[in-house]
Amino acid sequence: MAKIVPVPQFDYVVFGATGDLTMRKLLPSLYHRFRDRQFDDRCRIVAAARTEISDDGYRARAEEGLRQFVKADFDAATVQDFLRLVVYNRVDGAGEEGWPELMERLNERPDVVRPYYLATSPDLYGPICRNIEAHGGLTPKSRVVLEKPIGRDLASARAINDAVGAVVPEAQLFRIDHYLGKETVQNLMALRFANTIFERLWNADMIDHVQITVAETVGVEGRGGYYDRSGAMRDMLQNHILQLLCLLAMESPVSLDADAVRDEKLKVLRALRPLVPSEFAGTIVRGQYTAGAVNGQPVAGYLADLGDGASTTETFIAMKAYVNTWRWANVPFYLRTGKRLPQKVSEIVIQFRSPPFTIFPGEAGNLEPNRLLIRLQPEEGMRLEMMTKEPGPGGLHLRPTGLDISFEKAFNSRYPDAYERLLMDVVRGNATLFMRRDEVEAAWNWVEPLLESWEDKPETPRPYAAGSWGPTAAIALIERDGRTWYE
Numbered sequence: 458m459a460k461i462v463p464v465p466q467f468d469y470v471v472f473g474a475t476g477d478l479t480m481r482k483l484l485p486s487l488y489h490r491f492r493d494r495q496f497d498d499r500c501r502i503v504a505a506a507r508t509e510i511s512d513d514g515y516r517a518r519a520e521e522g523l524r525q526f527v528k529a530d531f532d533a534a535t536v537q538d539f540l541r542l543v544v545y546n547r548v549d550g551a552g553e554e555g556w557p558e559l560m561e562r563l564n565e566r567p568d569v570v571r572p573y574y575l576a577t578s579p580d581l582y583g584p585i586c587r588n589i590e591a592h593g594g595l596t597p598k599s600r601v602v603l604e605k606p607i608g609r610d611l612a613s614a615r616a617i618n619d620a621v622g623a624v625v626p627e628a629q630l631f632r633i634d635h636y637l638g639k640e641t642v643q644n645l646m647a648l649r650f651a652n653t654i655f656e657r658l659w660n661a662d663m664i665d666h667v668q669i670t671v672a673e674t675v676g677v678e679g680r681g682g683y684y685d686r687s688g689a690m691r692d693m694l695q696n697h698i699l700q701l702l703c704l705l706a707m708e709s710p711v712s713l714d715a716d717a718v719r720d721e722k723l724k725v726l727r728a729l730r731p732l733v734p735s736e737f738a739g740t741i742v743r744g745q746y747t748a749g750a751v752n753g754q755p756v757a758g759y760l761a762d763l764g765d766g767a768s769t770t771e772t773f774i775a776m777k778a779y780v781n782t783w784r785w786a787n788v789p790f791y792l793r794t795g796k797r798l799p800q801k802v803s804e805i806v807i808q809f810r811s812p813p814f815t816i817f818p819g820e821a822g823n824l825e826p827n828r829l830l831i832r833l834q835p836e837e838g839m840r841l842e843m844m845t846k847e848p849g850p851g852g853l854h855l856r857p858t859g860l861d862i863s864f865e866k867a868f869n870s871r872y873p874d875a876y877e878r879l880l881m882d883v884v885r886g887n888a889t890l891f892m893r894r895d896e897v898e899a900a901w902n903w904v905e906p907l908l909e910s911w912e913d914k915p916e917t918p919r920p921y922a923a924g925s926w927g928p929t930a931a932i933a934l935i936e937r938d939g940r941t942w943y944e
């Protein structure tokens with residue numbers, strides 16, 4: 458485990474403190490960082506929400522949340538120490554109530570780092586920022602953290618960015634895409650820019666195609682209200698998957714400075730081949746799950762999960778994208794993500810070109826192309842598949858064998874949740890793993906023609922049984938090109 462470097466003292470203000478994200482991710486991540494002594498009892502977590510509840514009442518809820526979500530790492534004594542840092546303020550983010558009291562509390566310590574984490578609905582981002590500013594809460598050491606989704610299309614993203622940007626300078630804004638905090642995602646940068654062997658191969662001359670799959674077994678899990686307005690494109694592809702694509706496809710940044718990295722990612726987003734309506738039919742597949750079984754358990758279909766009879770929201774999307782640069786000319790990037798698929802797995806496959814011809818006799822077997830697999834979750838690791846001779850005297854038989862790196866085994870340590878790293882980066886003021894305004898807007902800009910066409914001509918997505926790999930059309934999408942999804 459890398460050495461833990463303590464962060465400066467802070468007051469972490471969390472809006473939306475009674476919500477699911479705070480209980481499931483934010484408090485557990487802060488607890489882990491406290492347990493590992495990355496910060497101590499000179500720091501405070503200032504929970505804010507509209508519910509009327511005392512400090513102790515909130516601590517009891519937080520304790521319950523921690524019990525549920527930190528599981529084996531729940532240590533009663535450490536949890537009590539941690540909860541002593543937590544205070545609660547009743548605040549109406551968009552209204553007037555509670556702001557003077559919140560500010561009085563924060564002004565006890567004007568010089569500590571003061572992140573405001575907005576774990577609320579995005580339409581509150583502007584009003585909360587205005588309130589922070591109007592009540593004198595924006596100190597030089599303040600930072601404002603925005604959760605995705607930033608908008609639901611280009612216009613709404615711009616409106617949110619304008620509202621927030623009118624009061625908070627861009628340098629103090631931290632837009633979270635939690636995929637960037639995943640260890641293996643950061644390892645993509647190490648793979649590409651801390652090693653020499655792949656760089657010469659990392660281009661259209663050597664790479665046949667790339668696949669990015671983010672598959673989930675869960676359905677909408679009580680988030681139907683939000684999800685039905687988003688769908689797989691807005692919830693996963695426009696942000697998480699495009700960020701992965703950027704890290705894979707970008708040129709080497711001149712340094713690890715936030716802007717240097719973000720400049721390179723932005724160039725990739727701007728180089729994405731524009732989506733043209735006449736090509737949608739052959740390059741994009743939307744699906745929606747119906748009843749089926751996942752891991753042997755029967756599960757309901759999407760419409761039943763919503764408790765509502767009709768919806769044209771997609772819970773699955775597969776598509777083909779291109780990056781119009783010399784490095785990536787005509788290399789397809791096949792992207793897919795969906796809910797209620799057979800496994801929870803996030804994986805990148807870089808498939809190299811096939812050997813130009815074979816010197817081996819037919820009985821030696823087919824020559825499979827080399828593949829580099831990067832597994833983000835579960836069992837984080839990498840595998841380079843190469844053709845090898847099967848051992849033994851029975852003739853020359855070839856088969857692919859993997860050179861494997863399991864990160865967990867190699868480092869023998871717990872894999873921190875992505876939020877742990879990102880929450881501490883906010884305190885340190887390091888924005889490298891956060892999205893800049895122009896990146897978010899470039900990503901929306903690319904998907905805009907697709908969103909508009911769905912809006913203009915709402916079509917029912919193709920059905921797929923829960924527990925399958927999506928609609929058969931998604932398989933046809935890649936097989937038409939003579940390729941297959943890696944499974």
Ligand code: BG6
Binds near residue numbers: 803
């Ligand atoms: C979130 C989406 O951003 O990412 C969820 O809103 C999704 O719908 C989640 O389930 C997946 O994250 P992870 O880290 O579990 O792959």
